[in-house]
Amino acid sequence: MSASLWGYQPASGHTAGIDLSGYTVEATDGSIGKVDKHSDQAGSAYLLVDTGVWIFGKDVLLPAGTVRRIDTEDRKVYVDLTKEQVKDSPEFDRHRQAEDPGYHAQISAYYMAFRIM
Numbered sequence: 001m002s003a004s005l006w007g008y009q010p011a012s013g014h015t016a017g018i019d020l021s022g023y024t025v026e027a028t029d030g031s032i033g034k035v036d037k038h039s040d041q042a043g044s045a046y047l048l049v050d051t052g053v054w055i056f057g058k059d060v061l062l063p064a065g066t067v068r069r070i071d072t073e074d075r076k077v078y079v080d081l082t083k084e085q086v087k088d089s090p091e092f093d094r095h096r097q098a099e100d101p102g103y104h105a106q107i108s109a110y111y112m113a114f115r116i117m
Helices: 085-086 102-111
Strands: 024-027 030-039 046-050 057-062 067-071 078-079
Touching: 024 085, 030 057, 030 085, 057 102
Parallel strands: 024 078
Antiparallel strands: 024 030, 030 046, 046 057, 067 078
């Protein structure tokens, strides 16, 4: 993962302005849902993923730095996380937390524990 979790890795294939909504999100061990919303904002880029029935409709916020690769042809986003790591992520409330700096700090602390050095 990148030094800053809130920016896309240079090798991810991310192109600013591309709409990732609806893309399937693949963890290292299988599909985890679809991108519901995303932000390209510098220093605060993220994917909001709807996990559907997999973890009972839980929405998760994934910092852009967790994205390993984007395949625009197959409409898939690959992240450097396991399904279990995503499942155990902090709860997300889409009405309050997407832009909340305190929540970003909580998310950063959680995902930094899995950062590949």
